[in-house]
Amino acid sequence: MSLTELSGESAPESLPGPVPAAPARSSRRAAPLAALLLRLHFYAGVLIAPFLVVAALTGLAYTVTPQLDQLLYGDQLTVASVGDQPRPLAEQVAAARTAHPDGDLVTVAPGAGDQTTRVVFALEELGEKQHTVYVDPYTGAVQGQLTTWFGSTPATTWLDDLHRNLHLGDLGRHYSEIAASWLWVLALGGVILWWRRRQNGRARAKHLLVPDLSTSRGVRRTRGWHATTGVWLTIGLLFLAATGLTWSRFAGANFGAGLDALDARRPVLSTTLDGAPSPGGGEHQHGGAAPSAAADPATFDQVLAVARDAGLSGPVEISPGTPGTAWAVAQTDNTWPVRLDQVAVDPGTNTVTARNDYADWSLLAKLSALGVQAHMGLLFGVLNQILLAALAVGLLCVIVWGYRMWWQRRPTRADRRSPVGAPPARGGLRGLPWWVVLLGVPVAVAVGWALPWFGIPLLGFLVADVVVGVFARRRAGRRGDPAPTSAG
Known part of the structure; x- marks a missing residue:
C-alpha cells in the first residue's frame, strides 16, 4: 500500500473547528507507535508516490515487451x-x-x-x-540484424532503461531505488494501520479484504478502496521492492556484499x-x-x-x-x-x-535468479506478465485514492479553507515507550545504512518535521495559543 492516512486516527475529514481528541485506546502503549506510523505513512506516501507512479507506469509498459518484440521484430526473431x-x-x-x-x-x-x-x-x-x-x-538464410543489449531487442532495451533510470544513466537510477526502498515501508505500514483500524472498529476484520460500500460517499469510502486494494497487493509489492533493490545502485551493492559474505553468489x-x-x-x-x-x-x-x-x-x-x-x-x-x-x-x-x-x-542464489526472472515477467510466461500488469495498475489506483483522500480531508469552512488535508498530529515519537526507542533507533539506522535511499529521506522527514514543529510552537506562543505537540 501507499499514501496518506489509512488508520483514520488523524483529524476527521473536512470538519470545521478544532479537532476532537481521539477516544481512549484499550492499549495506551500502542497509540504513540500507531500515531508515529500514521504520520510517517502520510508524509512518505505524499512525497514518495510520484516516484512510485513513474515506476508503475514504466513497469507496466515493460510487461508487454515480448508481444512488442514480436510485433516489431517478428521477421527477425521467428521463421516463416x-x-x-x-x-x-x-x-x-x-x-x-x-x-x-x-x-x-x-x-x-x-x-x-x-x-x-x-x-x-x-x-x-x-x-x-x-x-x-x-x-x-532450416535454410541458413540471414533474416536481419539488430543492435541488442545482451539479447534484448532495441525496444526492450529502451523500455528497460526507461524503467531503471529514465534514460538518465546513474543519476536516473536514484529514482527507482527511492521507489523500491520505500515501497515495502508503505505497504507494510498501510497493512498495520488498516488492521489496527479494523480491530478497533465495530466491523473488525469483516472489511479487511473487502471495502465497506455501505459507508457514505467521501473519504471513508475512498479509504476503504485504498486500504483493501493495498492489502490484496501487499505480497506482490513486497516482492517487487525486494527484487528491485537487488538491481539498485547502492542497496544492490550492499546486497551483493552480503551474498559475498555468505558465499551465496551464483557459481562461476x-x-x-x-x-x-x-x-x-x-x-x-x-x-x-x-x-x-x-x-x-x-x-x-x-x-x-x-x-x-x-x-x-x-x-x-x-x-x-x-x-x-x-x-x-x-x-x-x-x-x-x-x-x-x-x-x-x-x-x-x-x-x-x-x-x-x-x-x-545456494538457496540465496536460486532465489535471486528466480526473483529476477519473475520481476522481468519471464518466469511464468504470459501469466507472469498479467500478474505484473495487475500489480502496476493496482498500485496506480491505490496512489490515486491516497491523493484523493488527502484532497477530501481538506478544510472547507470559509475561514479555514485549504487545498489539501492536514497531516496527522505530532506527538507519537515523544510518547513511545523507552524500549521501543532503544530497539527501534538501531534498527532504523541499520536499515538506513543498508538502504541509503530509505535512510536519507527518513532523516530528511525527521529534520523537516522538527523544524516545522519549532516554528509552529513559536507561532502559537506569539498568539497565546497552547503550544502544539512537538515533532514525531
Whole structure:
C-alpha cells in the first residue's frame, strides 16, 4: 500500500473547528507507535508516490515487451516456416559472419521451433551493446540484424532503461531505488494501520479484504478502496521492492556484499583447462562472454553435441573461448521450471572440463535468479506478465485514492479553507515507550545504512518535521495559543 492516512486516527475529514481528541485506546502503549506510523505513512506516501507512479507506469509498459518484440521484430526473431531438420551450426555461423564481417563473435544461440538462430558480435564502438544477426536455422538464410543489449531487442532495451533510470544513466537510477526502498515501508505500514483500524472498529476484520460500500460517499469510502486494494497487493509489492533493490545502485551493492559474505553468489563456470576458476560472473541476466576473434564455425556443432550428451536440453547459448580455454554452453530457459545448467567443453578433446548445475547453487542464489526472472515477467510466461500488469495498475489506483483522500480531508469552512488535508498530529515519537526507542533507533539506522535511499529521506522527514514543529510552537506562543505537540 501507499499514501496518506489509512488508520483514520488523524483529524476527521473536512470538519470545521478544532479537532476532537481521539477516544481512549484499550492499549495506551500502542497509540504513540500507531500515531508515529500514521504520520510517517502520510508524509512518505505524499512525497514518495510520484516516484512510485513513474515506476508503475514504466513497469507496466515493460510487461508487454515480448508481444512488442514480436510485433516489431517478428521477421527477425521467428521463421516463416518450420523445417524438419536444422542446418549445421557451422553453416549458420558462416552465413552470419558473411553478413557481418566485422567484430568478434561472442555467442551463438541455436534456433529451435520457430525461433531463429542468434549469432552475436561485439564491436568496441558499441560498448555494452552488440550486433545480433538472426539466421533461419532450416535454410541458413540471414533474416536481419539488430543492435541488442545482451539479447534484448532495441525496444526492450529502451523500455528497460526507461524503467531503471529514465534514460538518465546513474543519476536516473536514484529514482527507482527511492521507489523500491520505500515501497515495502508503505505497504507494510498501510497493512498495520488498516488492521489496527479494523480491530478497533465495530466491523473488525469483516472489511479487511473487502471495502465497506455501505459507508457514505467521501473519504471513508475512498479509504476503504485504498486500504483493501493495498492489502490484496501487499505480497506482490513486497516482492517487487525486494527484487528491485537487488538491481539498485547502492542497496544492490550492499546486497551483493552480503551474498559475498555468505558465499551465496551464483557459481562461476571455470573455462580454464587447468581447473582454475574463471574471472567474472554476475547475478543477473546481463552477463557477457569474452569475445573470440577466430572461432571456427565447425567447432560449434562439436561443442553443442558434447553439451547435449552432457544433459543440457532446451535452449542453450554457446560462448566460444579464447585460444587455450574451454567453450561455455549454458541453458537459457528462464521459464518455470528453469533450466540454467552450464558446462565447459574443451574443443580440442570434445570433453566436458567443468560444469555448474543449477541444483548445486545456494538457496540465496536460486532465489535471486528466480526473483529476477519473475520481476522481468519471464518466469511464468504470459501469466507472469498479467500478474505484473495487475500489480502496476493496482498500485496506480491505490496512489490515486491516497491523493484523493488527502484532497477530501481538506478544510472547507470559509475561514479555514485549504487545498489539501492536514497531516496527522505530532506527538507519537515523544510518547513511545523507552524500549521501543532503544530497539527501534538501531534498527532504523541499520536499515538506513543498508538502504541509503530509505535512510536519507527518513532523516530528511525527521529534520523537516522538527523544524516545522519549532516554528509552529513559536507561532502559537506569539498568539497565546497552547503550544502544539512537538515533532514525531
